[in-house]
Amino acid sequence: MxxxxxxxxxxxxxxxxxxxxxxxxxxxxxxxxxxxxxxxxxxxxxxxxxxxxxxxxxxxxxxxxxxxxxxxxxxxxxxxxxxxxxxxxxxxxxxxxxxxxxxxxxxxxxxxxxxxxxxxxxxxxxxxxxxxxxxxxxxxxxxxxxxxxxxxxxxxxxxxxxxxxxxxxxxxxxxxxxxDPADPQTLPKGAFDVPLMLTDRTFDANNQIRYNPAGNVGLTGNRILVNGVPQPYFVVGDRKYRLRILNASNSRSYTLALSNGQAFTQIGTESGLLPAPVKRTEIEIAPAERVDVVIDFAKKLGQKIVLQNVAASGSLGQLMQFRVMRDLTDNSSIPSKLRALPTLDATSAVTRTFVLSRSRTTGQWLINGLAYDPDRIDAAPRLGTTETWIFKNGSSSNHVIHLHDVDQQLVSRNGVPARPWERMKESWNLAIGETIVLKVKFTDNLGKFVFHCHILEHEDDAMMAQMEVVP
Ligand SMILES: [Cu+2]
The missing domain is CATH 2.60.40.420 (Cupredoxins -  blue copper proteins)
Structure with a gap:
């Protein structure tokens, strides 16, 4: 209990x-x-x-x-x-x-x-x-x-x-x-720049939803919605589309892939554009993460292509369908260089380590052995300095660490240098046993901010901590 x-x-x-x-x-x-x-x-x-x-x-x-x-x-x-x-x-x-x-x-x-x-x-x-x-x-x-x-x-x-x-x-x-006018302006825009919010919900026989997480493990639904619609279709033209995909689900992660095996061109993360585009055929997206991708439907006129979730089967594995039905001229392009990352200090002022765990006695999710306490400061970085923050997942579940206030750059994941699509983000999925090393620069804002797991049932179970940026 x-x-x-x-x-x-x-x-x-x-x-x-x-x-x-x-x-x-x-x-x-x-x-x-x-x-x-x-x-x-x-x-x-x-x-x-x-x-x-x-x-x-x-x-x-x-x-x-x-x-x-x-x-x-x-x-x-x-x-x-x-x-x-x-x-x-x-x-x-x-x-x-x-x-x-x-x-x-x-x-x-x-x-x-x-x-x-x-x-x-x-x-x-x-x-x-x-x-x-x-x-x-x-x-x-x-x-x-x-x-x-x-x-x-x-x-x-x-x-x-x-x-x-x-x-x-x-x-x-x-x-x-x-x-941002400083971002390349040739990327698909207007009607070709489309936000997609992924959520899952369970509906009763009267089509109603109710929140009953039954513990703190994390609530998933038995139906997936894209922009609030179950398994929609989207009529597109034979050209490039920019899709800004957000996982707004409480605890479900997705692994995105296209049914024709075509690669996505990932151009961005939560923290804006990547330094350069990256082709990926499968993209995992955990709660609160965003991936900014371009799909090119050129030469696909007449085809139907499904955005799949290969992490699941049945209707949970078929998120939406693109119907390439419009013959359009493509005036967009993806530059080979997108946006340089901000430069951080070469040395860090402080290294802090946070271990994610679960209490053996109460089952509560913890950071460094502690549940959130609004009266406790867990880290007090100095304004204007760069720090190294290490997160280790020592529990039996994945967690998604989200730091408020500032973007973070990934030094390494499990000792391996950052992959090109996760060099700068602000929500990080840690599988069981994983360790990430982040560099964080605290700019502009003094005061208190929370950082926490973004599996919402973990967050609500007080898997959250507090930093105070000090002068
Ligand atoms: Cu968690």
């Missing part, structure tokens, strides 16, 4: 309430639905581009499966939430309004991957948007280390202490893209 942490106890109490609210909301019993693969078009979330954005968290009935709509916790009534798309170097405010029912409690919004000050980072217990119409405005400057923040595919999601898994599962997630 797992002894619940305080966060866990709050979560368990809330599950009952969520279940109750959904039970009262569902329609009379309907037949369990069958999804015909590739029978519905891909949905592209609405794009918000203005400098002052409002995200209202509210209930909405969303058409996910055929038949009854699914009651979800949404931003602005859709799942995924709207895609925010902003030029780097320009200030953006995002105002979170909490109009969810009382059982949702207070909320916080984390812009995942952004270089935010602590007060704008959407911390688990600070500056909460109170239930019943409370508002919090977050300000993002779009600047970093004396210049503009790098172009990147980020995302925003709830980050409430002990309740992130529930809140994201119920629908509180969307994408946030920073456009």
């Amino acid at each position: 797992i002894r619940p942490s305080p966060a866990r106890r709050a979560l368990l109490a809330s599950i009952v309430l969520v279940g109750a609210s959904l039970a009262s909301a569902v329609a009379p019993p309907a037949e369990a639905v069958t999804v015909v693969p590739f029978s519905r078009p891909l949905s592209i979330p609405k794009v918000l581009t203005g400098p002052n954005i409002t995200l209202t968290a509210r209930l909405a009935d969303v058409q996910i499966l055929p038949g009854a709509k699914t009651r979800m916790w949404t931003y602005n009534g859709t799942f995924p939430g709207p895609t925010i798309r902003r030029p780097t170097g320009q200030t953006t405010t995002v105002t979170l309004v909490n109009n969810l029912p009382p059982e949702a409690g207070d909320l916080t919004l984390h812009n995942h991957g952004n270089h935010s000050t602590p007060e704008n980072d959407g911390q688990p217990d600070d500056r909460l948007a109170a239930n019943g119409g409370g508002q919090v405005t977050y300000t993002y400057t779009g600047t970093e280390a004396g210049g503009n923040e790098r172009g990147a595919t980020q995302w925003y999601h709830d980050h409430r202490m002990g309740l992130t898994g529930r809140n994201v599962w119920m629908g509180l997630a969307g994408m946030y893209i920073i456009d």
Whole structure:
């Protein structure tokens, strides 16, 4: 039996309430639905581009499966939430309004991957948007280390202490893209630059979802959604498309491959463009990771190509279908050099080691033997210095380590130099027994930030730690 942490106890109490609210909301019993693969078009979330954005968290009935709509916790009534798309170097405010029912409690919004000050980072217990119409405005400057923040595919999601898994599962997630004129401008753009959010959910016979993680191992769903649609099709032209793929699932990892054996050209990660494109036929993507890829459908007119998840079989292995049906001229290209990485100090001021483990007595997930304590500082790097951070996975599960505030460069994984597609990121999958060595430079922002496992049931089980950047 797992002894619940305080966060866990709050979560368990809330599950009952969520279940109750959904039970009262569902329609009379309907037949369990069958999804015909590739029978519905891909949905592209609405794009918000203005400098002052409002995200209202509210209930909405969303058409996910055929038949009854699914009651979800949404931003602005859709799942995924709207895609925010902003030029780097320009200030953006995002105002979170909490109009969810009382059982949702207070909320916080984390812009995942952004270089935010602590007060704008959407911390688990600070500056909460109170239930019943409370508002919090977050300000993002779009600047970093004396210049503009790098172009990147980020995302925003709830980050409430002990309740992130529930809140994201119920629908509180969307994408946030920073456009950067310093990135090559010949890459596919406009309608050929497409965000894809992967999530998994389990639906009941009435097409409703409910958050019941049954312990702290990690919740997976029995159906995979791409931009909120089960197994969609997407009509494309015979040209290159840029796909910004986000794994917004609570705990499921995917291994992406194309059914015709064609390679993806990976051009970016969570932290923006790679130094150079890399061809890969299989790409593993763990929770919170993003891969920015180009698929070239040239000479494929008339073909149907499936984006597969070769980590699973059946419907879980068939994510979406590209139908190459439009004869188009391709004016895009992928330069051989994309974007150099920032230069970090050659020497590190400090080396810190963090071991990921699980308590033998309580089953709780731990970092350096400890559960999260908001009153404890686990690392205090000095502003402007570069440090070496080592993460070792000593547990019997994979974990996805996510550091807030700054990008990280990979020195080595299991003693081997970084592979070209993971030299700079901010969410790192560690398989059992793996060790990564990161270099991290702390710029601009003083104060406290969390770092944690992004398997949300592990995070909510207090697999989180805190750093404080000091003068
Ligand atoms: Cu974990």
